[in-house]
Amino acid sequence: MNKKKIALIPGDGIGQEVIKQGVKVLKTVESLDENIEFEFTDFPWGCEYYLETGKMMAEDGLDQLSSFDSIYLGAVGYPTVPDHISLWDLLLKIRKGFDQYVNLRPVKLLHPGLTPLKGKSREDIDFLVIRENSEGEYSGKGDWLFEGNPEEVVLQTGVFSRKGTERIIRYAFEEARRQKKKLTSISKANALNYSMVFWDQVFNEVATDYPEVETESYLVDAASMFFVREPERFEIVVTSNLFGDILTDLGAAITGGLGVATGANINPEKKYPSMFEPVHGSAPDIAGKGLANPLAAIWSVAQMMDFFGEKQWSDKIEKTLEDVLVHESELTPDMGGKSTTDGLGDFFCLKLKELK
Numbered sequence: 001m002n003k004k005k006i007a008l009i010p011g012d013g014i015g016q017e018v019i020k021q022g023v024k025v026l027k028t029v030e031s032l033d034e035n036i037e038f039e040f041t042d043f044p045w046g047c048e049y050y051l052e053t054g055k056m057m058a059e060d061g062l063d064q065l066s067s068f069d070s071i072y073l074g075a076v077g078y079p080t081v082p083d084h085i086s087l088w089d090l091l092l093k094i095r096k097g098f099d100q101y102v103n104l105r106p107v108k109l110l111h112p113g114l115t116p117l118k119g120k121s122r123e124d125i126d127f128l129v130i131r132e133n134s135e136g137e138y139s140g141k142g143d144w145l146f147e148g149n150p151e152e153v154v155l156q157t158g159v160f161s162r163k164g165t166e167r168i169i170r171y172a173f174e175e176a177r178r179q180k181k182k183l184t185s186i187s188k189a190n191a192l193n194y195s196m197v198f199w200d201q202v203f204n205e206v207a208t209d210y211p212e213v214e215t216e217s218y219l220v221d222a223a224s225m226f227f228v229r230e231p232e233r234f235e236i237v238v239t240s241n242l243f244g245d246i247l248t249d250l251g252a253a254i255t256g257g258l259g260v261a262t263g264a265n266i267n268p269e270k271k272y273p274s275m276f277e278p279v280h281g282s283a284p285d286i287a288g289k290g291l292a293n294p295l296a297a298i299w300s301v302a303q304m305m306d307f308f309g310e311k312q313w314s315d316k317i318e319k320t321l322e323d324v325l326v327h328e329s330e331l332t333p334d335m336g337g338k339s340t341t342d343g344l345g346d347f348f349c350l351k352l353k354e355l356k
C-alpha cells in the first residue's frame with residue numbers, strides 16, 4: 001500500500017477553487033487504485049489568515065508541515081496585502097526552509113491549438129526545464145550604499161556555491177540519464193564572467209560522470225530565441241534561478257499560458273516535503289466566480305504522482321488532460337469554453353475514470 005500524507009494549502013482567491021478540483025482528481029485516483037491511499041490535512045494559511053493574525057502561516061508552520069509527503073498549494077496573494085509579504089512569508093519560507101532546490105517546469109504542448117507558434121506541433125514542443133531554486137541571482141544578498149545620495153550604489157549579488165551549483169546540475173544529469181534524453185545547459189559566461197564561467201565549468205565536470213548523456217550549451221539570449229523559433233531543439237534544460245524564472249514563463253507562453261502551467265518544488269533527498277503548485281497566482285479579478293481554469297492545478301497532481309513513484313498515474317493524468325482539451329465547450333472561458341471550474345473538474349474525473 002502506497003499511503004501518502006498530503007498537506008493542502010489552497011491559499012487565496014482562485015487557489016481555493018482550483019485545489020478543490022485537484023483533490024477531486026486525487027480522490028478519483030484513490031478510488032481507482034486499491035494500492036494508493038491519501039490522507040489530506042487542510043491548512044488555512046494565506047492572506048486572509050494574515051489579515052486576522054498578522055502572520056501568513058502559523059509560527060511553527062514548517063514544523064507542522066515537516067511530516068507530510070507533499071504539499072499541494074493553490075496560490076497566495078490578496079489586493080490589500082503587499083505581495084512581498086505573501087511571497088516571502090509563505091511561499092519562499094517553505095521553498096527555502098524545506099530546501100526545495102529543484103524547480104521542475106514541463107514545457108509540453110498538450111493540444112496543438114494552445115500554442116501561438118505557427119507550424120509547431122505537439123512533437124515539437126515537449127521538454128522539461130529544471131531551474132535552480134535556492135540561490136543564484138535570487139540569493140537576496142547585496143547592499144545599498146549612500147541611499148538617496150548622488151553617490152548611491154546598489155549591489156545585487158549572485159551566489160553560486162559549489163554545492164548548490166553541482167547538486168542542480170547533477171540532478172539534471174540523473175534525470176536525463178533516466179529518461180534517455182539530451183541535456184541542455186543554459187548560461188551566459190560571455191557576460192557574467194564569474195558566476196556563469198563557474199556554472200559552465202561545473203556542468204562540464206559533472207558531464208564526465210555521465211558519458212552516455214548527450215549535452216549542449218546555449219547562451220540564455222540565444223536560447224530564448226530558440227524557445228520560440230525551434231523548441232524542438234530541447235529535451236531537458238538545466239539553468240539558474242533567474243534565467244529559469246524567465247525562460248519558464250516563455251515556456252508557458254508557447255504551451256497555452258497560465259491556465260495550463262505547472263511547477264514542482266522538489267527536495268530530491270526527501271528530507272523535507274516537496275511542494276506542487278500551479279504557476280498562476282490568486283487572480284483576484286476572477287476569484288469566486290467559477291471562472292478559474294483548474295487544469296494547471298490538475299497537472300500539478302500529475303507531477304506529484306510522478307514524484308511518489310506512481311508514473312502510471314502521472315501518465316494517465318497527462319493523457320486525460322490531452323483528452324479533455326479536445327472538448328472545447330467543456331473547458332473554462334479562458335480557453336473558449338462554457339464550463340465552470342467545478343464543471344471542468346468533474347468532467348476531468350469522468351474522463352480519467354473512462355481511461356481506466
Ligand code: NAI
Pocket residue numbers: 014018074075076077078079083086091258259277278279280281282283284285286291292293294296334
Ligand atoms: P495571476 O496569475 O493571479 O493572474 C494573471 C491573469 O491571468 C489574470 O487576469 C487572471 O484572471 C488570469 N488567470 C490566472 N490564472 C488563471 C486560471 N487558472 N484560469 C483563468 N485565468 C487565470 O497573476 P497576478 O494578477 O499578477 O497576481 C495576482 C495575485 O497573485 C498577486 O497578489 C500575486 O502576488 C499573486 N501571485 C501568487 C503566485 C503564487 O502563489 N505562486 C504566483 C503569481 C502571483
Ligand code: MG
Pocket residue numbers: 245249
Ligand atoms: Mg515567475
